[in-house]
Amino acid sequence: MINRIQFPKTVLLITVFALSTILPVHSDEFSNKDLERWQQQFMNSVKAGRKLWTTPLGSNKVVCAQCHPNAANTHPETYPKFQKQIGKVVPLWEMINWCIRNPAEGQPLAADDQRMIDIQAYITYERRGVKLEPGKH
């Protein structure tokens, strides 16, 4: 009796498994053209960030590149981390705003401001390949 009830279930499971290995998973499909387009979009953001790096973002003439040439000493791979200037664990963008507020004497950018995204794309691109070390000082 038990076998008779379970048999169709087993057959169903095997069929579903077999089909899942044969049928393509449509949601994961993308072409080389897609990859090229996405890479292009990303590099556009990096380039925009590079431009902002040498543009005054605050009320004085100070630019990020003056103290961080080629994004030096920005250490994006160490975020989130405790920052003593802010007094808590913060993501990278909060520290970017700290520098916009202080050395650049400007207004902080919203986390989803395109310029904030571009600056982060640029900083992290400069540090590509560097090992992630969140929290490190």
Ligand code: HEC
């Ligand atoms: C006058 C010099 C100066 C300028 C200009 C400046 N910074 Fe900084 N920046 C600092 C100092 C000082 C620190 C603090 C270092 C520390 O204690 O981690 C810092 C830290 C940072 C950090 C975190 C570094 C780390 O190791 O965690 C980031 C990110 C950063 N700055 C981004 C920027 C951006 C973006 C700009 C342009 C808006 C900018 N900075 C402009 C001096 C400057």
